[in-house]
Amino acid sequence: MTTQQIYKLLFEGGNYSKPYLIKLSHPTAGTLRFINNNEPIFFADEYYAPANFNYTRPNNKGDNGSLSITSINNEELFAFVENADYQYQMNVTGLLMKSGDVQKIKIYRHFYGHVSMGEDWELNFSLGKDDRLDMNLLAQKYDTNMNPGNA
Numbered sequence: 001m002t003t004q005q006i007y008k009l010l011f012e013g014g015n016y017s018k019p020y021l022i023k024l025s026h027p028t029a030g031t032l033r034f035i036n037n038n039e040p041i042f043f044a045d046e047y048y049a050p051a052n053f054n055y056t057r058p059n060n061k062g063d064n065g066s067l068s069i070t071s072i073n074n075e076e077l078f079a080f081v082e083n084a085d086y087q088y089q090m091n092v093t094g095l096l097m098k099s100g101d102v103q104k105i106k107i108y109r110h111f112y113g114h115v116s117m118g119e120d121w122e123l124n125f126s127l128g129k130d131d132r133l134d135m136n137l138l139a140q141k142y143d144t145n146m147n148p149g150n151a
Helices: 003-012 074-083
Strands: 022-025 032-037 040-042 044-054 067-069 089-096 102-104 112-117 121-130
Touching: 003 112, 022 074, 022 112, 032 074, 032 089, 067 074
Parallel strands: 032 044
Antiparallel strands: 022 032, 022 089, 040 044, 044 067, 067 121, 089 102, 112 121
16 A cells, blocks of 8 residues: 555545454364454354454564454353463464455564453463573583583
């Protein structure tokens, strides 16, 4: 979308939001698929249920991503969160264009973060990067003092 097309949508069409297609999956808790729209959609032979959510992409360092979601069947979403552990994954699989076509997205994948529930039963996912990649490992110097038998 060009800048001119975006401004045209904003000024002529009122509010405009990107209807993302997201998939929450876990090996044992199952898979949930949602679209930020008021109508369901089939994409790649998979059903995406309508939901109200706000997805914020992370910055270029992988920080500050978030998802606030309320679905029609919140009980199913709550059950997924209760049964999922560190193995859960969230993928942003596509973006619904104004023409009705879905543009595939392969970049946005989230494996880490935490979940909290708001006052209005809205689930808030704080999505982050794997902090283990920022660990500092001390290099040990092996010499005759550290390892006298094999130096």
